[in-house]
Amino acid sequence: MSEVVLRCVLDASVGIKLFIEEEFSDEVQQLLAKLADDPQAEIHVPDLFYIECANILLKYTRRFERPLEDSLADLKDLNELALTVTSTTELIEDALTLADQKKLTAYDACYAVLAQKLDLPLITADAPLASAVDWAIWIGDVGV
Numbered sequence: 001m002s003e004v005v006l007r008c009v010l011d012a013s014v015g016i017k018l019f020i021e022e023e024f025s026d027e028v029q030q031l032l033a034k035l036a037d038d039p040q041a042e043i044h045v046p047d048l049f050y051i052e053c054a055n056i057l058l059k060y061t062r063r064f065e066r067p068l069e070d071s072l073a074d075l076k077d078l079n080e081l082a083l084t085v086t087s088t089t090e091l092i093e094d095a096l097t098l099a100d101q102k103k104l105t106a107y108d109a110c111y112a113v114l115a116q117k118l119d120l121p122l123i124t125a126d127a128p129l130a131s132a133v134d135w136a137i138w139i140g141d142v143g144v
Contacts, residue, residue, distance in 0.1 A: 006035065006040055006042070007041065007042040007118075008115075008120050008121050008122070008123050008137075009044045009111055009122045010043055010049070010122075011052075011108070011111040011123070011124045011125075012049050012053050012056065013124055013125035013126045013129075014028055014123055014125050015045070015049060016053050016057070017139075018032065018077075018078075019057065019077070019078070020060060024125060024139045027139060027140075028139065042084055042120075043082070043084065044083070044084045044085075044086065044114060044115075044120065045083050045084070045086070045114075046085070046088050046091055046111060047085050047086065047087050047088055049083070049085075050075075050078065050079070053078055054075055057074055088110055091110045091117075092110070094116075094117075095112075104129065104132055112129070112133045112135070115133075115135050116133075116135060120135075121136070121137045122135055122136040123137050123142055124139065125138070
């Protein structure tokens, strides 16, 4: 297990676990609670984080009949998280190059490039992404 990081980039596969009960949801809740309690903590995301989370919530509404009102409430809570947001316009060129090199989606590469530019770990629940870039940490390896 890795030590808990105080500064990191989170991707949507981790962020959504605050709202959708999945494997590692408890660990994500604990991690974000610890980060929220530490004034030195910084959580960074590219701006696409929000629309990716919204899309995941929409899938649950459509596929599993999750009430839309619940998803809307979750989006409101998501907007209240203390996240530092970077525009994808600052990331897209490097993201496209990295995506091509590592066989990632451009979306995933945005998170990886942001983490690389900030010299921070990327915390992800996407195992292929975690194995594709050296600076990514799979959520199952994060100590809480």
